[in-house]
Each structure stands twice: as C-alpha cells, then as structure tokens.
Amino acid sequence: MAPSHVQPGAPQEPSADRRLSTLVRHLLPSSPRRTAAEDSSATLESSPTMASQGCSVFAGLAQAPEDPILGVTVAFNKDPSPNKVNLGVGAYRTEEGKPLVLNVVRRAEQMLVNDPTRYKEYLPITGLADFNKLSAKLIFGADSPAIQENRVATVQCLSGTGSLRVGGEFLGRHYHERTIYIPQPTWGNHVKVFALSGLTVKTYRYYDPATRGLDLKGFLEDLSSAPTGAIVLLHACAHNPTGVDPTIDEWEQIRQLMRSKSMLPFFDSAYQGFASGNLDKDAQSVRMFVADGGELLMAQSYAKNMGLYGERVGALSIVCGSADVAGRVESQLKLVTRPMISSPPLHGASIVATILKDSEMYHEWTVELKAMADRIISMRQQLFDALKARGTPGDWSHIIKQIGMFTFTGLTSEQVAFMRQEYHIYMTSDGRISMAGLNAKNVNQLADAIHAAVTQLK
Amino acid sequence: MMALAVDVTRFEGVPMAPPDPILGVSEAFKADTNDLKLNLGVGAYRTEELQPYVLNVVKKAEKLMLEKGENKEYLPIEGLAAFNKATAELLFGADNPVIKDGRVATLQSLSGTGSLRLAAAFIQRYFPEAKVLISSPTWGNHKNIFNDARVPWSEYRYYDPKTVGLDFEGMIADIEAAPEGSFVLLHGCAHNPTGIDPTPEQWEKIADVIQEKKHMPFFDVAYQGFASGSLDEDAFSVRLFVKRGLEVFVAQSYSKNLGLYAERIGAINVVCSAPEVADRVKSQLKRLARPMYSNPPIHGARIVANVVGDPTMFGEWKQEMEEMAGRIKNVRQKLYDSLSAKDKSGKDWSYILRQIGMFSYTGLNKTQSDNMTDKWHVYMTKDGRISLAGLSLAKCDYLADAIIDSFHNVN
Numbered sequence: 031m032a033p034s035h036v037q038p039g040a041p042q043e044p045s046a047d048r049r050l051s052t053l054v055r056h057l058l059p060s061s062p063r064r065t066a067a068e069d070s071s072a073t074l075e076s077s078p079t080m081a082s083q084g085c086s087v088f089a090g091l092a093q094a095p096e097d098p099i100l101g102v103t104v105a106f107n108k109d110p111s112p113n114k115v116n117l118g119v120g121a122y123r124t125e126e127g128k129p130l131v132l133n134v135v136r137r138a139e140q141m142l143v144n145d146p147t148r149y150k151e152y153l154p155i156t157g158l159a160d161f162n163k164l165s166a167k168l169i170f171g172a173d174s175p176a177i178q179e180n181r182v183a184t185v186q187c188l189s190g191t192g193s194l195r196v197g198g199e200f201l202g203r204h205y206h207e208r209t210i211y212i213p214q215p216t217w218g219n220h221v222k223v224f225a226l227s228g229l230t231v232k233t234y235r236y237y238d239p240a241t242r243g244l245d246l247k248g249f250l251e252d253l254s255s256a257p258t259g260a261i262v263l264l265h266a267c268a269h270n271p272t273g274v275d276p277t278i279d280e281w282e283q284i285r286q287l288m289r290s291k292s293m294l295p296f297f298d299s300a301y302q303g304f305a306s307g308n309l310d311k312d313a314q315s316v317r318m319f320v321a322d323g324g325e326l327l328m329a330q331s332y333a334k335n336m337g338l339y340g341e342r343v344g345a346l347s348i349v350c351g352s353a354d355v356a357g358r359v360e361s362q363l364k365l366v367t368r369p370m371i372s373s374p375p376l377h378g379a380s381i382v383a384t385i386l387k388d389s390e391m392y393h394e395w396t397v398e399l400k401a402m403a404d405r406i407i408s409m410r411q412q413l414f415d416a417l418k419a420r421g422t423p424g425d426w427s428h429i430i431k432q433i434g435m436f437t438f439t440g441l442t443s444e445q446v447a448f449m450r451q452e453y454h455i456y457m458t459s460d461g462r463i464s465m466a467g468l469n470a471k472n473v474n475q476l477a478d479a480i481h482a483a484v485t486q487l488k
Numbered sequence: 489m490m491a492l493a494v495d496v497t498r499f500e501g502v503p504m505a506p507p508d509p510i511l512g513v514s515e516a517f518k519a520d521t522n523d524l525k526l527n528l529g530v531g532a533y534r535t536e537e538l539q540p541y542v543l544n545v546v547k548k549a550e551k552l553m554l555e556k557g558e559n560k561e562y563l564p565i566e567g568l569a570a571f572n573k574a575t576a577e578l579l580f581g582a583d584n585p586v587i588k589d590g591r592v593a594t595l596q597s598l599s600g601t602g603s604l605r606l607a608a609a610f611i612q613r614y615f616p617e618a619k620v621l622i623s624s625p626t627w628g629n630h631k632n633i634f635n636d637a638r639v640p641w642s643e644y645r646y647y648d649p650k651t652v653g654l655d656f657e658g659m660i661a662d663i664e665a666a667p668e669g670s671f672v673l674l675h676g677c678a679h680n681p682t683g684i685d686p687t688p689e690q691w692e693k694i695a696d697v698i699q700e701k702k703h704m705p706f707f708d709v710a711y712q713g714f715a716s717g718s719l720d721e722d723a724f725s726v727r728l729f730v731k732r733g734l735e736v737f738v739a740q741s742y743s744k745n746l747g748l749y750a751e752r753i754g755a756i757n758v759v760c761s762a763p764e765v766a767d768r769v770k771s772q773l774k775r776l777a778r779p780m781y782s783n784p785p786i787h788g789a790r791i792v793a794n795v796v797g798d799p800t801m802f803g804e805w806k807q808e809m810e811e812m813a814g815r816i817k818n819v820r821q822k823l824y825d826s827l828s829a830k831d832k833s834g835k836d837w838s839y840i841l842r843q844i845g846m847f848s849y850t851g852l853n854k855t856q857s858d859n860m861t862d863k864w865h866v867y868m869t870k871d872g873r874i875s876l877a878g879l880s881l882a883k884c885d886y887l888a889d890a891i892i893d894s895f896h897n898v899n
Contacts, residue, residue: 086765119562149542191781195781294498358499365505369601376750
C-alpha cells in the first residue's frame with residue numbers, strides 16, 4: 031500500500047523488491063544462513079543463538095544518523111575534555127552550569143506526591159481539564175473573547191512537539207489547504223513533524239544574514255505569493271534558532287496580510303515568559319491575531335518556562351469561529367490522539383495546574399521565570415562585551431539584539447567544527463548557540479573560540 | 489485596530505466525532521444517578537470497595553524520587569536507560585540470551601498505545617507492503633492505530649461464540665492463509681476483550697505456523713503479572729517465540745500491573761537476529777519518535793526503574809500484583825458460583841472460569857448488553873465484555889441476576 035504523504039529519508043529501492051529478496055534469502059535451501067528452524071524435517075529444538083546465525087528481515091535497514099540537535103549532546107557526552115562546553119540543546123543552565131528545577135515546581139510536586147487522595151487513573155483523552163483551561167488562559171489572556179465565547183478547543187499534548195504533531199495531523203485530515211509555510215530557518219524538527227502529518231512543507235524567507243535580522247520584505251513577499259488559505263507557522267516569540275522577532279508593527283503587517291489571504295496561523299509558543307521575562311508581553315503576537323476574531327492553532331510548551339523538559343507538558347489549542355465548531359474540532363482532535371497515545375501523562379500537567387491555579391505559586395513562578403530570562407539577557411551582554419574586548423572582527427550587536435534562549439551567531443559550519451575540535455565547544459552546525467549554557471566562567475572560552483574561528487577561518 | 493472581515497470558520501465541514509466506545513462507557517456511568525449502578529467498562533483495577541488503587545510500592549517510589557530530587561532534563565529519544573534495561577529483563581528474563589547478546593532494540597514509549605503506534609509507523613515505513621493480522625475480536629484501539637499509521641490489516645478468527653472459547657482451527661487456518669511475511673498481532677496473555685488465551689500446546693502450534701510462513705510475531709503485552717499473578721508465567725508465550733530464534737516485536741504497558749495508567753509508561757521491544765541489526769532498528773525507531781513527541785515522559789519511567797531496581801520494592805511489587813490478580817480470580821470464581829446457583833436452565837457458565845485476566849466475555853450480544861445497562865444499570869462494552877477489575881464480591885449476586893435475565897429474556 032503506497033503511502034500518500036512525504037516520507038523523508040525513505041529507502042530508495044522499491045521496498046517490495048527488497049522485502050522479497052530478504053524472504054528469498056530465507057527460502058534458498060542451499061543458503062548457508064538457513065537455520066534449523068527452516069528445515070521442516072528437524073525438530074523445533076532451538077539453539078539460543080540460532081537467530082544470530084539466521085537472516086534478519088531488517089537486513090536492508092540503514093543506520094539512521096543521530097538527530098542533528100539532540101546528537102550534539104550525544105557527541106558532547108562522549109568528549110573526555112574537562113573544558114567542554116555544551117551550547118547545543120535549549121535547556122536552561124544555572125550560573126554554575128547545572129540544570130535547574132524551579133523551587134515552585136518542587137513545591138508543587140511535594141504537594142502532589144504527599145496528597146493521599148490522588149489517583150493515577152487514566153486522564154480523559156483530551157487530558158487534564160484544569161490544565162487545559164489554565165493553559166488557554168495563560169496564552170490567550172483570561173479575558174480573551176475567544177475563551178469567554180467557548181471558541182477554544184484545547185487538548186493536552188506531549189510538550190511542543192506533540193502539540194505540533196497533533197495540530198498537523200488534524201489539519202492534514204480536515205483542512206482544505208494542505209500546505210504549511212515555515213520560516214527559513216526554523217527549529218530542525220518542524221519539517222519532519224509536518225511532513226509526517228501529511229502536509230506539504232514550504233518555506234518563507236525570514237532571516238536576513240546580511241543584517242542578522244528580520245527579512246520582512248521577503249517574508250511578506252513569500253506569503254503574498256502563497257496560495258489563499260495556506261497554513262503559516264509562526265514563532266510566537268524568541269524565534270528558534272535565530273532569536274530574531276518581528277516588532278509589534280511588523281506583526282501587524284504580517285497579520286493584515288495573512289488575514290487578507292485567509293491564511294491559517296499556526297503558532298509555536300515554546301518560550302512564553304522566557305523571552306522578555308514577562309508572560310503577557312511574550313504573548314502579544316498571538317493575542318493580536320485572536321483579537322481580530324480569526325481562527326488559529328497554538329502549540330504551547332512548558333518545557334522551558336517551567337523547566338519541565340522531561341515531563342513533556344504542552345497543549346494544542348485551536349481558536350475556532352464558533353463554540354459549535356470548537357466542540358466538533360475537539361471531538362476530532364480526540365480521534366487523532368487516541369491512536370497515538372490514548373491519553374496524555376498526568377504528572378507534569380498536574381504540576382502546571384497546581385502552580386497556575388494558586389495565585390501565590392503563580393507569582394513565585396513569574397519571579398523565578400524572570401530570573402532565568404534576566405540571566406540569559408545578562409549572558410548576552412557578557413558575550414558581546416568579551417568579543418568587543420578582543421577586537422573580534424565583525425558586528426556582534428546581534429548578540430544583544432536577538433531574543434530568547436538562542437543566538438544565531440552567523441558562524442559557518444566550518445567554523446563550528448573548528449570550535450568543536452580545538453575548543454571543545456558544542457553547538458548545532460547552523461551556528462546556533464544556547465545562551466542558557468553560558469556563564470561567567472565559560473564565556474571567555476567561547477569568546478576566545480569565536481575569535482580564533484573568525485580570524486583563522488573565513 | 490479594525491478587525492479585518494474574516495470567514496467565520498474554516499472548519500465548518502468538520503463533523504462531530506462519535507464518543508470512544510470504551511472510554512465513553514465511563515462517561516455514561518458517571519451520568520447515571522441510580523444507586524445500583526456498576527461500572528464494568530474500562531479496564532482499570534478497583535479494590536473490593538470499588539475504589540481506584542495506587543500501589544503502595546508506587547507511593548514509596550515517588551517519595552523516594554522526591555528525596556533524591558533529580559532534575560527534569562530531557563530524556564534521550566529512546567527514553568530512560570535504567571527503565572529500558574529493566575523492562576527488557578522483566579519481559580524476556582534477565583538471563584535470556586537475546587539480552588546477553590544485545591539483540592533487543594528497546595524504546596521507552598507512551599504505554600501500550602504509544603508502543604504499538606511506534607511499531608506501526610516502523611512497519612509502514614520499512615514494510616509498506618505488509619499486512620498486520622489482528623484477532624477477531626481485539627482491543628478496539630488496535631484498528632485505529634493501524635489505520636492512522638496507514639498499515640493495512642485483516643482479521644484472523646479467534647473467538648468462537650458457540651463455545652465461548654478459542655476458535656483454534658480458524659485461527660491457524662487464517663494465519664496460514666495470510667501472505668508470507670505478515671505481522672501477526674498476538675496478545676501475550678489475558679486476551680482483551682475475551683479473556684481467552686491459547687494453551688501452551690496451542691502456543692507451540694501458533695509458533696509453528698508463524699515460523700513456517702515467515703510471519704513476524706508482534707506481541708501486545710499489557711497484563712504481564714496481572715493475569716496469573718506471576719511475571720514469568722505471563723511471559724511464557726513471548727519467551728517461547730524468542731527461544732525459537734525468531735525476530736519478534738513486543739509492545740509493553742505498565743498501566744495495569746503497576747497501576748500507572750495515567751503516567752503512560754511502556755516500551756516497544758524488537759528482538760533482532762544480531763546486535764548490529766538491533767542498533768539499526770533502534771536508530772530508525774528513534775527517527776520515528778522524534779517527530780511524534782521528541783522524547784518520552786520521565787515520571788513513570790523513573791517509578792518503574794526505582795521499583796524494579798530495588799530488591800525490596802521489587803518483592804513488594806510482586807506481592808501487590810499477586811493480590812490484585814488474586815482478587816480478580818476470587819471475583820471470577822464468585823461470579824461463576826452465583827451464576828451456577830441462580831441459573832436454573834442448566835447452562836454451563838464454566839467458560840467464565842477458563843478465561844483469564846481483567847476481562848470476561850460474557851457471551852451476551854449487543855441487545856443483551858444494552859439490557860444490562862438500561863434495566864440493570866450495569867455499564868459494559870457492547871461486545872459483552874465486562875471488566876472484573878470493576879466488580880466486588882459483594883456485587884456478584886446482583887450481576888449474576890442481571891446476566892441471567894439478559895441472557896435468557898432478551899434477544
């Protein structure tokens with residue numbers, strides 16, 4: 031049965047032929063790899079190592095390469111150097127270079143684990159109801175008309191990735207225009223998520239390497255020439271990997287163009303509160319679109335802003351034209367998730383709900399969140415100052431202009447490889463560094479490495 | 489700011505989906521105000537007092553985890569290493585050659601469903617011509633999983649309504665008739681929904697025909713330890729196939745046996761012919777997991793790893809599991825005794841005793857099942873399946889009355 035959607039990386043040769051040849055190898059009586067099991071006259075007394083002498087139906091399977099982002103950490107872990115620095119994955123680190131679990135998260139966990147009335151029964155397919163409501167309020171604003179009018183369908187999903195995938199699958203089934211436009215560049219996993227959802231993926235210009243800023247002209251041109259009704263992926267704030275965000279005025283231009291072409295916005299919000307330190311400010315772009323009464327999709331993640339990375343907590347919300355449509359949309363979202371995971375995991379969502387519904391804990395969260403955002407902003411300044419002090423050639427002001435966890439350094443892949451080799455500095459090959467991995471101790475090492483790379487390799 | 493005129497909705501054509509046939513039962517139960525109501529719908533364990541149950545050993549593990557105060561960093565795509573090691577050893581036996589030889593690719597996944605879905609995605613990509621054979625009947629969500637993964641499936645005969653037992657000949661014939669290299673989905677133990685399992689001799693014959701036709705065995709193991717009370721006994725069928733040197737897929741869940749339903753913890757295991765094959769298979773499974781959810785949730789995995797990793801806690805777990813399985817067996821016996829005592833027609837209800845696990849296939853048809861709900865406020869799925877996990881000894885008599893009435897007086 032031929033797959034009807036894009037399969038990135040599918041094997042080249044016709045799969046039927048490959049399977050057939052594998053089976054044929056099993057069947058040839060003269061094959062030295064034929065096992066006792068295939069000799070029908072033998073008893074089915076098996077030797078434990080029999081299969082290792084036999085063929086495998088997976089013989090034609092290639093070794094997949096490591097994921098380009100998560101693979102950086104794999105390589106980092108293998109490096110024996112005591113001076114190694116991991117600027118790969120976007121996970122927050124303290125000034126001491128340690129992972130951080132927020133105090134308010136620990137408190138919430140204590141409460142949950144010590145509560146004797148709590149059970150571990152299956153959540154509903156849509157997830158923890160409180161969590162869903164509170165998440166929608168957090169991103170859209172408690173007074174959002176879309177929420178007041180019951181026009182928001184929300185399902186709990188596995189962090190940002192899960193939310194994007196569920197949204198993509200839903201659109202692949204129910205939306206008439208199956209092309210999604212993603213910014214160039216974007217988070218590496220976006221392409222695969224949408225391709226496997228059955229959507230055609232196209233790009234719109236976003237980053238201007240000349241200015242190391244936003245290519246608004248290219249952005250608007252590419253959307254103008256896209257088909258009416260196309261889906262457009264937008265990073266709500268703290269664009270990953272570039273850290274370049276549109277201004278409010280630029281967002282308004284984008285919004286007007288999109289609405290005039292009935293384009294469907296699909297927001298990815300992984301850094302609310304983490305970018306500026308303020309939750310409402312970081313949600314402005316999204317709320318602008320909701321305010322005009324139009325529809326949109328919203329993938330929310332609590333991995334960074336609540337430090338819940340491994341708990342996989344997120345939500346997909348779809349703002350619909352009416353409450354009736356929202357009800358139907360929710361019912362169809364359940365048909366997507368039930369055959370994927372049945373229902374989502376309880377623990378992380380319970381932590382979030384506990385914090386969001388308690389005003390004192392919510393406040394504590396905002397304080398800890400701002401502290402993380404402030405440390406990152408401070409590291410930006412420190413790196414910029416260190417490069418300036420070294421007289422490193424080039425304009426490095428983008429380091430302090432860009433927003434969020436990442437800086438798009440502008441380094442080439444050769445320079446990146448050089449820095450890994452000579453200075454044990456790990457980053458993704460597109461030159462993206464996670465500022466969260468920097469501190470006062472290693473910022474000079476990084477500055478030295480950048481300086482060397484830029485002066486020795488052009 | 490003037491709002492631009494927009495279409496009211498782009499989703500006007502989206503129809504309302506029907507409620508999930510299994511999970512929808514609990515919703516209907518909640519809405520019922522009658523005192524006599526009984527929820528025998530979802531397969532979630534209940535105590536004799538019909539309360540949900542968190543295992544003591546799970547509470548212990550969670551408290552221990554709080555004390556340890558570990559971080560919440562992303563797991564690798566394949567999940568928690570300590571969990572993966574523990575889960576494969578539990579399933580195959582720690583001293584199984586396939587483990588010693590490094591021939592098993594194991595990925596932590598989102599319970600049974602997530603494991604099945606990952607495997608289905610793998611089958612679709614690497615065996616796109618292959619079909620999956622599923623039992624008739626089987627767990628309702630199996631078809632949804634393969635449909636959404638775009639893997640074609642067909643059914644093999646399994647349940648014989650005449651005997652309320654296994655249609656073994658039909659099963660063998662249908663597996664034999666399938667194209668070579670098909671995937672055969674087998675329930676490792678405690679078949680859902682029927683509770684009818686093959687005998688050890690029948691398992692040998694099933695393995696024979698699968699081997700003969702170069703089919704790929706694909707086990708769904710959601711009840712290891714929960715069926716008989718013994719982890720090793722319940723792994724018998726899987727280990728039999730592995731012993732023959734076959735390559736095997738096994739999906740595992742800890743929802744029932746560790747009561748971790750909502751934490752979504754399980755694993756997909758692929759036994760391969762050689763370690764380097766297992767490495768390649770694992771790498772490709774990771775490539776499918778990354779665009780689905782990136783990496784799996786830590787909490788449930790840590791609970792399992794802590795419980796299995798500590799000999800005292802592991803012993804306590806086995807104890808609690810035996811108690812859960814024991815309660816179900818007692819309730820099964822009591823139900824049978826009540827039915828036999830009350831039913832004057834001479835009908836032989838012993839098939840209920842021969843079934844195993846959380847569920848029992850009562851033999852009631854849809855109309856009769858409706859009568860159970862409408863007249864007796866007994867909530868169950870329309871295929872006649874009842875979850876014994878939701879039944880108490882105290883309610884057996886009432887249930888027996890309901891079943892007898894539905895069976896004899898309704899058609």
